[in-house]
Amino acid sequence: MLSERQEMVLRRVVEDYLADGQPVGSKALAADFEWGPSTIRHELAQLEAEGLLQHPHTSAGRVPTESGYRYFVDRLLPAGAPQPPLELSLVRRELDEAMRVTTETLSQVTSLLAIVTAPAIETATIRHIEVLTLQPQVLMVVVITSAGGVTKRLFSFDQPVDTGLADWASAYLNERLVGTGLGARRLMQRLLDPTLARAERDFLTALAPAFTDLSDASQDCVYIDGTAHLLELDRGGDITELNALMDMLERRVAMLGLLREALGGRSVSVRIGAENRQPALQSLALVAAGYGLPQRNLGTVSVIGPLRMDYPRVIGVVRDAANQLSRFVSEVYDER
Structure with missing residues:
Protein backbone atom coordinates (compact mmCIF):
# COMPACT_ATOMS: atom_id res chain seq x y z
CA MET A 1 0.00 0.00 0.00
CA LEU A 77 -9.20 6.08 -11.32
CA PRO A 78 -10.66 9.57 -11.04
CA ALA A 79 -14.43 9.84 -10.79
CA GLY A 80 -14.42 12.96 -12.97
CA ALA A 81 -17.41 14.52 -14.65
CA PRO A 82 -20.02 12.16 -16.15
CA GLN A 83 -19.19 11.27 -19.74
CA PRO A 84 -21.76 11.80 -22.48
CA PRO A 85 -23.63 8.55 -23.16
CA LEU A 86 -22.43 6.38 -26.01
CA GLU A 87 -24.86 6.63 -28.93
CA LEU A 88 -25.22 3.15 -30.41
CA SER A 89 -28.62 3.50 -32.18
CA LEU A 90 -29.52 -0.16 -31.72
CA VAL A 91 -33.30 0.24 -31.86
CA ARG A 92 -35.03 -1.76 -34.61
CA ARG A 93 -31.86 -3.46 -35.79
CA GLU A 94 -31.23 -7.14 -36.41
CA LEU A 95 -28.84 -8.80 -33.99
CA ASP A 96 -25.91 -9.04 -36.41
CA GLU A 97 -26.31 -5.40 -37.41
CA ALA A 98 -26.40 -4.35 -33.74
CA MET A 99 -23.09 -6.16 -33.16
CA ARG A 100 -21.56 -4.44 -36.18
CA VAL A 101 -22.78 -0.99 -35.14
CA THR A 102 -21.42 -1.49 -31.63
CA THR A 103 -18.00 -2.53 -32.92
CA GLU A 104 -17.72 0.34 -35.40
CA THR A 105 -18.87 2.91 -32.84
CA LEU A 106 -16.43 1.67 -30.20
CA SER A 107 -13.52 1.88 -32.63
CA GLN A 108 -14.52 5.36 -33.80
CA VAL A 109 -14.99 6.74 -30.29
CA THR A 110 -11.77 5.31 -28.85
CA SER A 111 -9.58 5.26 -32.00
CA LEU A 112 -8.58 1.75 -30.92
CA LEU A 113 -9.19 -1.82 -32.04
CA ALA A 114 -12.70 -2.91 -31.05
CA ILE A 115 -13.96 -6.49 -30.85
CA VAL A 116 -17.50 -7.67 -30.07
CA THR A 117 -18.49 -11.33 -29.86
CA ALA A 118 -22.04 -12.21 -30.82
CA PRO A 119 -24.16 -14.66 -28.83
CA ALA A 120 -23.56 -18.24 -29.90
CA ILE A 121 -26.47 -19.69 -31.83
CA GLU A 122 -26.77 -22.40 -29.16
CA THR A 123 -27.99 -19.77 -26.70
CA ALA A 124 -31.09 -19.09 -28.81
CA THR A 125 -34.41 -20.92 -29.00
CA ILE A 126 -36.80 -21.45 -31.90
CA ARG A 127 -39.39 -18.69 -32.15
CA HIS A 128 -41.30 -19.53 -35.35
CA ILE A 129 -41.28 -22.04 -38.24
CA GLU A 130 -42.75 -21.86 -41.73
CA VAL A 131 -43.03 -24.73 -44.21
CA LEU A 132 -43.63 -23.16 -47.63
CA THR A 133 -44.48 -24.89 -50.91
CA LEU A 134 -42.41 -23.26 -53.66
CA GLN A 135 -43.11 -25.88 -56.33
CA PRO A 136 -45.06 -29.13 -56.22
CA GLN A 137 -41.87 -31.02 -55.35
CA VAL A 138 -39.89 -28.25 -53.63
CA LEU A 139 -40.42 -26.96 -50.08
CA MET A 140 -38.67 -24.26 -48.08
CA VAL A 141 -38.38 -24.47 -44.29
CA VAL A 142 -37.86 -21.11 -42.59
CA VAL A 143 -36.69 -21.06 -38.95
CA ILE A 144 -36.70 -17.84 -36.92
CA THR A 145 -34.82 -17.89 -33.62
CA SER A 146 -35.21 -15.86 -30.44
CA ALA A 147 -31.97 -14.07 -31.34
CA GLY A 148 -33.56 -12.73 -34.51
CA GLY A 149 -31.71 -15.13 -36.79
CA VAL A 150 -33.46 -16.45 -39.89
CA THR A 151 -32.38 -19.64 -41.69
CA LYS A 152 -33.89 -21.03 -44.89
CA ARG A 153 -33.45 -24.51 -46.32
CA LEU A 154 -34.79 -26.05 -49.52
CA PHE A 155 -35.98 -29.66 -49.76
CA SER A 156 -36.68 -31.52 -52.99
CA PHE A 157 -38.90 -34.59 -53.17
CA ASP A 158 -39.32 -37.25 -55.84
CA GLN A 159 -43.09 -36.79 -55.84
CA PRO A 160 -45.33 -33.71 -55.46
CA VAL A 161 -45.96 -32.90 -51.80
CA ASP A 162 -49.52 -32.71 -50.55
CA THR A 163 -50.09 -29.07 -49.54
CA GLY A 164 -52.25 -30.28 -46.66
CA LEU A 165 -49.27 -32.26 -45.33
CA ALA A 166 -47.04 -29.17 -45.59
CA ASP A 167 -49.61 -27.05 -43.71
CA TRP A 168 -49.95 -29.74 -41.03
CA ALA A 169 -46.17 -29.90 -40.65
CA SER A 170 -45.94 -26.14 -40.18
CA ALA A 171 -48.54 -26.20 -37.38
CA TYR A 172 -47.07 -29.33 -35.77
CA LEU A 173 -43.49 -28.03 -35.81
CA ASN A 174 -44.49 -24.73 -34.22
CA GLU A 175 -46.41 -26.57 -31.52
CA ARG A 176 -43.57 -28.98 -30.77
CA LEU A 177 -40.41 -26.92 -31.28
CA VAL A 178 -41.13 -23.27 -30.43
CA GLY A 179 -39.18 -22.41 -27.28
CA THR A 180 -36.78 -25.34 -27.72
CA GLY A 181 -33.03 -24.73 -27.73
CA LEU A 182 -30.98 -25.50 -30.82
CA GLY A 183 -29.17 -28.60 -29.59
CA ALA A 184 -29.61 -31.38 -32.16
CA ARG A 185 -30.45 -34.15 -29.67
CA ARG A 186 -33.06 -32.08 -27.88
CA LEU A 187 -34.71 -31.10 -31.16
CA MET A 188 -34.91 -34.69 -32.40
CA GLN A 189 -36.54 -35.75 -29.14
CA ARG A 190 -39.20 -33.09 -29.59
CA LEU A 191 -39.54 -33.53 -33.34
CA LEU A 192 -40.74 -37.13 -33.69
CA ASP A 193 -43.85 -38.48 -32.00
CA PRO A 194 -44.16 -42.30 -32.19
CA THR A 195 -47.95 -41.99 -32.31
CA LEU A 196 -47.85 -40.24 -35.68
CA ALA A 197 -48.73 -42.05 -38.89
CA ARG A 198 -45.79 -43.42 -40.88
CA ALA A 199 -46.23 -40.90 -43.71
CA GLU A 200 -46.13 -38.01 -41.25
CA ARG A 201 -43.05 -39.40 -39.46
CA ASP A 202 -41.22 -39.92 -42.76
CA PHE A 203 -42.06 -36.38 -43.85
CA LEU A 204 -40.77 -34.88 -40.59
CA THR A 205 -37.61 -36.99 -40.80
CA ALA A 206 -36.95 -35.55 -44.26
CA LEU A 207 -37.31 -31.99 -42.89
CA ALA A 208 -35.28 -32.65 -39.71
CA PRO A 209 -31.93 -31.29 -41.04
CA ALA A 210 -33.48 -27.82 -41.16
CA PHE A 211 -33.41 -27.92 -37.35
CA THR A 212 -30.74 -30.39 -36.29
CA ASP A 213 -28.05 -28.81 -38.49
CA LEU A 214 -28.56 -25.33 -37.07
CA SER A 215 -26.11 -25.70 -34.20
CA ASP A 216 -23.74 -28.03 -36.07
CA ALA A 217 -23.21 -25.51 -38.86
CA SER A 218 -22.96 -22.49 -36.58
CA GLN A 219 -19.74 -20.75 -35.66
CA ASP A 220 -19.15 -18.18 -32.97
CA CYS A 221 -19.17 -14.81 -34.66
CA VAL A 222 -16.64 -12.10 -33.89
CA TYR A 223 -16.98 -8.52 -35.13
CA ILE A 224 -13.73 -6.57 -35.45
CA ASP A 225 -13.20 -2.95 -36.39
CA GLY A 226 -10.21 -0.62 -36.26
CA THR A 227 -7.41 -2.95 -37.32
CA ALA A 228 -5.80 0.04 -39.03
CA HIS A 229 -5.29 1.53 -35.55
CA LEU A 230 -2.85 -1.30 -34.81
CA LEU A 231 -0.38 0.22 -37.23
CA GLU A 232 -0.60 3.53 -35.40
CA LEU A 233 0.15 2.16 -31.95
CA ASP A 234 3.45 2.94 -30.27
CA ARG A 235 4.73 -0.63 -29.96
CA GLY A 236 8.45 0.04 -30.07
CA GLY A 237 8.70 -1.17 -33.65
CA ASP A 238 8.00 -4.78 -32.63
CA ILE A 239 6.81 -6.16 -35.97
CA THR A 240 6.83 -9.73 -34.62
CA GLU A 241 4.17 -8.94 -32.02
CA LEU A 242 2.11 -7.00 -34.55
CA ASN A 243 2.14 -9.95 -36.95
CA ALA A 244 1.18 -12.30 -34.13
CA LEU A 245 -1.78 -10.09 -33.21
CA MET A 246 -2.95 -9.88 -36.80
CA ASP A 247 -2.73 -13.68 -36.98
CA MET A 248 -4.82 -13.94 -33.82
CA LEU A 249 -7.49 -11.73 -35.34
CA GLU A 250 -7.63 -13.99 -38.38
CA ARG A 251 -7.86 -17.11 -36.17
CA ARG A 252 -10.96 -15.92 -34.40
CA VAL A 253 -11.26 -19.01 -32.22
CA ALA A 254 -8.12 -17.93 -30.36
CA MET A 255 -9.54 -14.44 -29.87
CA LEU A 256 -12.81 -15.86 -28.56
CA GLY A 257 -10.92 -17.95 -26.02
CA LEU A 258 -8.94 -14.95 -24.89
CA LEU A 259 -12.03 -12.81 -24.33
CA ARG A 260 -13.86 -15.54 -22.45
CA GLU A 261 -10.83 -16.06 -20.25
CA ALA A 262 -10.62 -12.34 -19.45
CA LEU A 263 -14.13 -12.22 -18.06
CA GLY A 264 -15.40 -13.57 -14.79
CA GLY A 265 -18.73 -11.79 -14.85
CA ARG A 266 -20.50 -8.71 -16.15
CA SER A 267 -18.07 -6.16 -14.69
CA VAL A 268 -15.31 -4.54 -16.74
CA SER A 269 -12.03 -6.46 -16.89
CA VAL A 270 -8.72 -4.69 -17.57
CA ARG A 271 -5.62 -6.70 -18.50
CA ILE A 272 -2.39 -4.78 -18.86
CA GLY A 273 0.73 -5.96 -20.67
CA ALA A 274 2.08 -9.25 -19.31
CA GLU A 275 -1.26 -9.94 -17.60
CA ASN A 276 -2.35 -11.05 -21.08
CA ARG A 277 -1.07 -14.58 -21.50
CA GLN A 278 -1.11 -14.35 -25.28
CA PRO A 279 2.33 -13.11 -26.43
CA ALA A 280 0.71 -10.97 -29.12
CA LEU A 281 -0.95 -8.83 -26.43
CA GLN A 282 1.85 -8.50 -23.90
CA SER A 283 2.72 -4.97 -24.94
CA LEU A 284 -0.92 -3.92 -25.07
CA ALA A 285 -3.90 -3.40 -22.79
CA LEU A 286 -7.27 -5.14 -23.08
CA VAL A 287 -10.49 -3.66 -21.67
CA ALA A 288 -13.47 -6.01 -21.87
CA ALA A 289 -16.96 -6.37 -20.43
CA GLY A 290 -19.60 -9.07 -20.72
CA TYR A 291 -23.14 -8.43 -21.89
CA GLY A 292 -26.22 -10.59 -21.95
CA LEU A 293 -29.26 -11.60 -19.96
CA PRO A 294 -29.68 -11.20 -16.20
CA GLN A 295 -28.71 -14.80 -15.52
CA ARG A 296 -26.00 -15.39 -18.14
CA ASN A 297 -23.45 -13.69 -20.32
CA LEU A 298 -23.94 -14.03 -24.07
CA GLY A 299 -20.87 -12.23 -25.40
CA THR A 300 -18.18 -9.64 -24.82
CA VAL A 301 -17.42 -6.05 -25.74
CA SER A 302 -13.73 -5.22 -25.80
CA VAL A 303 -11.11 -2.70 -26.85
CA ILE A 304 -7.40 -3.35 -27.40
CA GLY A 305 -4.88 -0.53 -27.34
CA PRO A 306 -1.50 0.64 -26.07
CA LEU A 307 -0.50 0.67 -22.41
CA ARG A 308 -0.71 4.46 -22.60
CA MET A 309 -4.47 4.34 -22.92
CA ASP A 310 -7.07 6.76 -21.59
CA TYR A 311 -8.26 4.18 -19.08
CA PRO A 312 -11.06 6.22 -17.45
CA ARG A 313 -12.66 6.99 -20.81
CA VAL A 314 -12.14 3.57 -22.40
CA ILE A 315 -13.46 1.73 -19.33
CA GLY A 316 -16.52 3.97 -19.28
CA VAL A 317 -17.20 3.52 -22.99
CA VAL A 318 -16.84 -0.27 -22.86
CA ARG A 319 -19.12 -0.47 -19.80
CA ASP A 320 -21.72 1.73 -21.51
CA ALA A 321 -21.64 -0.33 -24.71
CA ALA A 322 -22.04 -3.58 -22.74
CA ASN A 323 -24.99 -2.18 -20.81
CA GLN A 324 -26.73 -1.03 -23.98
CA LEU A 325 -26.16 -4.37 -25.68
CA SER A 326 -27.55 -6.15 -22.61
CA ARG A 327 -30.74 -4.11 -22.86
CA PHE A 328 -30.93 -4.80 -26.58
CA VAL A 329 -30.51 -8.58 -26.36
CA SER A 330 -32.94 -8.75 -23.43
CA GLU A 331 -35.60 -7.37 -25.75
CA VAL A 332 -34.54 -9.62 -28.64
CA TYR A 333 -34.63 -12.71 -26.42
CA ASP A 334 -37.89 -11.58 -24.80
CA GLU A 335 -36.32 -11.70 -21.32
CA ARG A 336 -36.70 -8.30 -19.75
Whole structure:
Protein backbone atom coordinates (compact mmCIF):
# COMPACT_ATOMS: atom_id res chain seq x y z
CA MET A 1 0.00 0.00 0.00
CA LEU A 2 1.18 3.49 -0.80
CA SER A 3 0.89 6.54 1.38
CA GLU A 4 -1.69 9.16 0.48
CA ARG A 5 1.05 11.45 -0.83
CA GLN A 6 2.59 8.71 -2.95
CA GLU A 7 -0.80 7.92 -4.45
CA MET A 8 -1.28 11.60 -5.30
CA VAL A 9 2.10 11.71 -7.05
CA LEU A 10 1.52 8.45 -8.89
CA ARG A 11 -1.90 9.57 -10.07
CA ARG A 12 -0.52 12.82 -11.40
CA VAL A 13 2.36 11.09 -13.20
CA VAL A 14 -0.01 8.64 -14.87
CA GLU A 15 -2.54 11.30 -15.84
CA ASP A 16 0.12 13.64 -17.24
CA TYR A 17 1.78 10.84 -19.16
CA LEU A 18 -1.54 9.66 -20.57
CA ALA A 19 -2.28 13.23 -21.66
CA ASP A 20 0.89 14.03 -23.62
CA GLY A 21 3.12 10.96 -23.67
CA GLN A 22 6.11 12.78 -22.18
CA PRO A 23 8.08 11.60 -19.11
CA VAL A 24 7.05 13.52 -16.00
CA GLY A 25 9.71 15.18 -13.85
CA SER A 26 9.75 16.65 -10.35
CA LYS A 27 9.78 20.23 -11.62
CA ALA A 28 6.53 19.74 -13.52
CA LEU A 29 4.94 18.13 -10.48
CA ALA A 30 6.12 20.89 -8.11
CA ALA A 31 3.67 23.30 -9.73
CA ASP A 32 0.77 21.07 -8.69
CA PHE A 33 1.75 20.29 -5.11
CA GLU A 34 2.69 22.29 -2.04
CA TRP A 35 5.72 20.11 -1.35
CA GLY A 36 9.19 21.10 -2.53
CA PRO A 37 11.01 19.44 -5.44
CA SER A 38 13.23 17.44 -3.10
CA THR A 39 10.20 15.86 -1.42
CA ILE A 40 8.68 15.06 -4.79
CA ARG A 41 11.95 13.54 -6.02
CA HIS A 42 12.01 11.37 -2.91
CA GLU A 43 8.49 10.13 -3.55
CA LEU A 44 9.28 9.49 -7.20
CA ALA A 45 12.28 7.43 -6.16
CA GLN A 46 10.11 5.45 -3.74
CA LEU A 47 7.54 4.79 -6.45
CA GLU A 48 10.31 3.67 -8.77
CA ALA A 49 11.67 1.36 -6.07
CA GLU A 50 8.17 -0.13 -5.76
CA GLY A 51 8.20 -0.87 -9.49
CA LEU A 52 5.38 1.56 -10.28
CA LEU A 53 7.48 4.08 -12.22
CA GLN A 54 10.55 3.84 -14.40
CA HIS A 55 13.12 6.08 -16.09
CA PRO A 56 13.03 6.03 -19.88
CA HIS A 57 16.38 6.37 -21.60
CA THR A 58 18.07 9.80 -21.50
CA SER A 59 15.26 11.35 -19.47
CA ALA A 60 15.08 12.75 -15.96
CA GLY A 61 11.32 12.18 -15.89
CA ARG A 62 9.39 9.07 -15.03
CA VAL A 63 6.75 7.05 -16.85
CA PRO A 64 4.38 4.43 -15.45
CA THR A 65 5.25 0.75 -15.57
CA GLU A 66 2.65 -1.95 -16.12
CA SER A 67 2.36 -2.22 -12.33
CA GLY A 68 1.88 1.53 -12.15
CA TYR A 69 -0.98 1.38 -14.62
CA ARG A 70 -2.44 -1.54 -12.69
CA TYR A 71 -2.38 0.41 -9.42
CA PHE A 72 -3.90 3.42 -11.16
CA VAL A 73 -6.75 1.37 -12.65
CA ASP A 74 -7.47 -0.54 -9.44
CA ARG A 75 -7.21 2.29 -6.91
CA LEU A 76 -6.78 5.72 -8.43
CA LEU A 77 -9.20 6.08 -11.32
CA PRO A 78 -10.66 9.57 -11.04
CA ALA A 79 -14.43 9.84 -10.79
CA GLY A 80 -14.42 12.96 -12.97
CA ALA A 81 -17.41 14.52 -14.65
CA PRO A 82 -20.02 12.16 -16.15
CA GLN A 83 -19.19 11.27 -19.74
CA PRO A 84 -21.76 11.80 -22.48
CA PRO A 85 -23.63 8.55 -23.16
CA LEU A 86 -22.43 6.38 -26.01
CA GLU A 87 -24.86 6.63 -28.93
CA LEU A 88 -25.22 3.15 -30.41
CA SER A 89 -28.62 3.50 -32.18
CA LEU A 90 -29.52 -0.16 -31.72
CA VAL A 91 -33.30 0.24 -31.86
CA ARG A 92 -35.03 -1.76 -34.61
CA ARG A 93 -31.86 -3.46 -35.79
CA GLU A 94 -31.23 -7.14 -36.41
CA LEU A 95 -28.84 -8.80 -33.99
CA ASP A 96 -25.91 -9.04 -36.41
CA GLU A 97 -26.31 -5.40 -37.41
CA ALA A 98 -26.40 -4.35 -33.74
CA MET A 99 -23.09 -6.16 -33.16
CA ARG A 100 -21.56 -4.44 -36.18
CA VAL A 101 -22.78 -0.99 -35.14
CA THR A 102 -21.42 -1.49 -31.63
CA THR A 103 -18.00 -2.53 -32.92
CA GLU A 104 -17.72 0.34 -35.40
CA THR A 105 -18.87 2.91 -32.84
CA LEU A 106 -16.43 1.67 -30.20
CA SER A 107 -13.52 1.88 -32.63
CA GLN A 108 -14.52 5.36 -33.80
CA VAL A 109 -14.99 6.74 -30.29
CA THR A 110 -11.77 5.31 -28.85
CA SER A 111 -9.58 5.26 -32.00
CA LEU A 112 -8.58 1.75 -30.92
CA LEU A 113 -9.19 -1.82 -32.04
CA ALA A 114 -12.70 -2.91 -31.05
CA ILE A 115 -13.96 -6.49 -30.85
CA VAL A 116 -17.50 -7.67 -30.07
CA THR A 117 -18.49 -11.33 -29.86
CA ALA A 118 -22.04 -12.21 -30.82
CA PRO A 119 -24.16 -14.66 -28.83
CA ALA A 120 -23.56 -18.24 -29.90
CA ILE A 121 -26.47 -19.69 -31.83
CA GLU A 122 -26.77 -22.40 -29.16
CA THR A 123 -27.99 -19.77 -26.70
CA ALA A 124 -31.09 -19.09 -28.81
CA THR A 125 -34.41 -20.92 -29.00
CA ILE A 126 -36.80 -21.45 -31.90
CA ARG A 127 -39.39 -18.69 -32.15
CA HIS A 128 -41.30 -19.53 -35.35
CA ILE A 129 -41.28 -22.04 -38.24
CA GLU A 130 -42.75 -21.86 -41.73
CA VAL A 131 -43.03 -24.73 -44.21
CA LEU A 132 -43.63 -23.16 -47.63
CA THR A 133 -44.48 -24.89 -50.91
CA LEU A 134 -42.41 -23.26 -53.66
CA GLN A 135 -43.11 -25.88 -56.33
CA PRO A 136 -45.06 -29.13 -56.22
CA GLN A 137 -41.87 -31.02 -55.35
CA VAL A 138 -39.89 -28.25 -53.63
CA LEU A 139 -40.42 -26.96 -50.08
CA MET A 140 -38.67 -24.26 -48.08
CA VAL A 141 -38.38 -24.47 -44.29
CA VAL A 142 -37.86 -21.11 -42.59
CA VAL A 143 -36.69 -21.06 -38.95
CA ILE A 144 -36.70 -17.84 -36.92
CA THR A 145 -34.82 -17.89 -33.62
CA SER A 146 -35.21 -15.86 -30.44
CA ALA A 147 -31.97 -14.07 -31.34
CA GLY A 148 -33.56 -12.73 -34.51
CA GLY A 149 -31.71 -15.13 -36.79
CA VAL A 150 -33.46 -16.45 -39.89
CA THR A 151 -32.38 -19.64 -41.69
CA LYS A 152 -33.89 -21.03 -44.89
CA ARG A 153 -33.45 -24.51 -46.32
CA LEU A 154 -34.79 -26.05 -49.52
CA PHE A 155 -35.98 -29.66 -49.76
CA SER A 156 -36.68 -31.52 -52.99
CA PHE A 157 -38.90 -34.59 -53.17
CA ASP A 158 -39.32 -37.25 -55.84
CA GLN A 159 -43.09 -36.79 -55.84
CA PRO A 160 -45.33 -33.71 -55.46
CA VAL A 161 -45.96 -32.90 -51.80
CA ASP A 162 -49.52 -32.71 -50.55
CA THR A 163 -50.09 -29.07 -49.54
CA GLY A 164 -52.25 -30.28 -46.66
CA LEU A 165 -49.27 -32.26 -45.33
CA ALA A 166 -47.04 -29.17 -45.59
CA ASP A 167 -49.61 -27.05 -43.71
CA TRP A 168 -49.95 -29.74 -41.03
CA ALA A 169 -46.17 -29.90 -40.65
CA SER A 170 -45.94 -26.14 -40.18
CA ALA A 171 -48.54 -26.20 -37.38
CA TYR A 172 -47.07 -29.33 -35.77
CA LEU A 173 -43.49 -28.03 -35.81
CA ASN A 174 -44.49 -24.73 -34.22
CA GLU A 175 -46.41 -26.57 -31.52
CA ARG A 176 -43.57 -28.98 -30.77
CA LEU A 177 -40.41 -26.92 -31.28
CA VAL A 178 -41.13 -23.27 -30.43
CA GLY A 179 -39.18 -22.41 -27.28
CA THR A 180 -36.78 -25.34 -27.72
CA GLY A 181 -33.03 -24.73 -27.73
CA LEU A 182 -30.98 -25.50 -30.82
CA GLY A 183 -29.17 -28.60 -29.59
CA ALA A 184 -29.61 -31.38 -32.16
CA ARG A 185 -30.45 -34.15 -29.67
CA ARG A 186 -33.06 -32.08 -27.88
CA LEU A 187 -34.71 -31.10 -31.16
CA MET A 188 -34.91 -34.69 -32.40
CA GLN A 189 -36.54 -35.75 -29.14
CA ARG A 190 -39.20 -33.09 -29.59
CA LEU A 191 -39.54 -33.53 -33.34
CA LEU A 192 -40.74 -37.13 -33.69
CA ASP A 193 -43.85 -38.48 -32.00
CA PRO A 194 -44.16 -42.30 -32.19
CA THR A 195 -47.95 -41.99 -32.31
CA LEU A 196 -47.85 -40.24 -35.68
CA ALA A 197 -48.73 -42.05 -38.89
CA ARG A 198 -45.79 -43.42 -40.88
CA ALA A 199 -46.23 -40.90 -43.71
CA GLU A 200 -46.13 -38.01 -41.25
CA ARG A 201 -43.05 -39.40 -39.46
CA ASP A 202 -41.22 -39.92 -42.76
CA PHE A 203 -42.06 -36.38 -43.85
CA LEU A 204 -40.77 -34.88 -40.59
CA THR A 205 -37.61 -36.99 -40.80
CA ALA A 206 -36.95 -35.55 -44.26
CA LEU A 207 -37.31 -31.99 -42.89
CA ALA A 208 -35.28 -32.65 -39.71
CA PRO A 209 -31.93 -31.29 -41.04
CA ALA A 210 -33.48 -27.82 -41.16
CA PHE A 211 -33.41 -27.92 -37.35
CA THR A 212 -30.74 -30.39 -36.29
CA ASP A 213 -28.05 -28.81 -38.49
CA LEU A 214 -28.56 -25.33 -37.07
CA SER A 215 -26.11 -25.70 -34.20
CA ASP A 216 -23.74 -28.03 -36.07
CA ALA A 217 -23.21 -25.51 -38.86
CA SER A 218 -22.96 -22.49 -36.58
CA GLN A 219 -19.74 -20.75 -35.66
CA ASP A 220 -19.15 -18.18 -32.97
CA CYS A 221 -19.17 -14.81 -34.66
CA VAL A 222 -16.64 -12.10 -33.89
CA TYR A 223 -16.98 -8.52 -35.13
CA ILE A 224 -13.73 -6.57 -35.45
CA ASP A 225 -13.20 -2.95 -36.39
CA GLY A 226 -10.21 -0.62 -36.26
CA THR A 227 -7.41 -2.95 -37.32
CA ALA A 228 -5.80 0.04 -39.03
CA HIS A 229 -5.29 1.53 -35.55
CA LEU A 230 -2.85 -1.30 -34.81
CA LEU A 231 -0.38 0.22 -37.23
CA GLU A 232 -0.60 3.53 -35.40
CA LEU A 233 0.15 2.16 -31.95
CA ASP A 234 3.45 2.94 -30.27
CA ARG A 235 4.73 -0.63 -29.96
CA GLY A 236 8.45 0.04 -30.07
CA GLY A 237 8.70 -1.17 -33.65
CA ASP A 238 8.00 -4.78 -32.63
CA ILE A 239 6.81 -6.16 -35.97
CA THR A 240 6.83 -9.73 -34.62
CA GLU A 241 4.17 -8.94 -32.02
CA LEU A 242 2.11 -7.00 -34.55
CA ASN A 243 2.14 -9.95 -36.95
CA ALA A 244 1.18 -12.30 -34.13
CA LEU A 245 -1.78 -10.09 -33.21
CA MET A 246 -2.95 -9.88 -36.80
CA ASP A 247 -2.73 -13.68 -36.98
CA MET A 248 -4.82 -13.94 -33.82
CA LEU A 249 -7.49 -11.73 -35.34
CA GLU A 250 -7.63 -13.99 -38.38
CA ARG A 251 -7.86 -17.11 -36.17
CA ARG A 252 -10.96 -15.92 -34.40
CA VAL A 253 -11.26 -19.01 -32.22
CA ALA A 254 -8.12 -17.93 -30.36
CA MET A 255 -9.54 -14.44 -29.87
CA LEU A 256 -12.81 -15.86 -28.56
CA GLY A 257 -10.92 -17.95 -26.02
CA LEU A 258 -8.94 -14.95 -24.89
CA LEU A 259 -12.03 -12.81 -24.33
CA ARG A 260 -13.86 -15.54 -22.45
CA GLU A 261 -10.83 -16.06 -20.25
CA ALA A 262 -10.62 -12.34 -19.45
CA LEU A 263 -14.13 -12.22 -18.06
CA GLY A 264 -15.40 -13.57 -14.79
CA GLY A 265 -18.73 -11.79 -14.85
CA ARG A 266 -20.50 -8.71 -16.15
CA SER A 267 -18.07 -6.16 -14.69
CA VAL A 268 -15.31 -4.54 -16.74
CA SER A 269 -12.03 -6.46 -16.89
CA VAL A 270 -8.72 -4.69 -17.57
CA ARG A 271 -5.62 -6.70 -18.50
CA ILE A 272 -2.39 -4.78 -18.86
CA GLY A 273 0.73 -5.96 -20.67
CA ALA A 274 2.08 -9.25 -19.31
CA GLU A 275 -1.26 -9.94 -17.60
CA ASN A 276 -2.35 -11.05 -21.08
CA ARG A 277 -1.07 -14.58 -21.50
CA GLN A 278 -1.11 -14.35 -25.28
CA PRO A 279 2.33 -13.11 -26.43
CA ALA A 280 0.71 -10.97 -29.12
CA LEU A 281 -0.95 -8.83 -26.43
CA GLN A 282 1.85 -8.50 -23.90
CA SER A 283 2.72 -4.97 -24.94
CA LEU A 284 -0.92 -3.92 -25.07
CA ALA A 285 -3.90 -3.40 -22.79
CA LEU A 286 -7.27 -5.14 -23.08
CA VAL A 287 -10.49 -3.66 -21.67
CA ALA A 288 -13.47 -6.01 -21.87
CA ALA A 289 -16.96 -6.37 -20.43
CA GLY A 290 -19.60 -9.07 -20.72
CA TYR A 291 -23.14 -8.43 -21.89
CA GLY A 292 -26.22 -10.59 -21.95
CA LEU A 293 -29.26 -11.60 -19.96
CA PRO A 294 -29.68 -11.20 -16.20
CA GLN A 295 -28.71 -14.80 -15.52
CA ARG A 296 -26.00 -15.39 -18.14
CA ASN A 297 -23.45 -13.69 -20.32
CA LEU A 298 -23.94 -14.03 -24.07
CA GLY A 299 -20.87 -12.23 -25.40
CA THR A 300 -18.18 -9.64 -24.82
CA VAL A 301 -17.42 -6.05 -25.74
CA SER A 302 -13.73 -5.22 -25.80
CA VAL A 303 -11.11 -2.70 -26.85
CA ILE A 304 -7.40 -3.35 -27.40
CA GLY A 305 -4.88 -0.53 -27.34
CA PRO A 306 -1.50 0.64 -26.07
CA LEU A 307 -0.50 0.67 -22.41
CA ARG A 308 -0.71 4.46 -22.60
CA MET A 309 -4.47 4.34 -22.92
CA ASP A 310 -7.07 6.76 -21.59
CA TYR A 311 -8.26 4.18 -19.08
CA PRO A 312 -11.06 6.22 -17.45
CA ARG A 313 -12.66 6.99 -20.81
CA VAL A 314 -12.14 3.57 -22.40
CA ILE A 315 -13.46 1.73 -19.33
CA GLY A 316 -16.52 3.97 -19.28
CA VAL A 317 -17.20 3.52 -22.99
CA VAL A 318 -16.84 -0.27 -22.86
CA ARG A 319 -19.12 -0.47 -19.80
CA ASP A 320 -21.72 1.73 -21.51
CA ALA A 321 -21.64 -0.33 -24.71
CA ALA A 322 -22.04 -3.58 -22.74
CA ASN A 323 -24.99 -2.18 -20.81
CA GLN A 324 -26.73 -1.03 -23.98
CA LEU A 325 -26.16 -4.37 -25.68
CA SER A 326 -27.55 -6.15 -22.61
CA ARG A 327 -30.74 -4.11 -22.86
CA PHE A 328 -30.93 -4.80 -26.58
CA VAL A 329 -30.51 -8.58 -26.36
CA SER A 330 -32.94 -8.75 -23.43
CA GLU A 331 -35.60 -7.37 -25.75
CA VAL A 332 -34.54 -9.62 -28.64
CA TYR A 333 -34.63 -12.71 -26.42
CA ASP A 334 -37.89 -11.58 -24.80
CA GLU A 335 -36.32 -11.70 -21.32
CA ARG A 336 -36.70 -8.30 -19.75
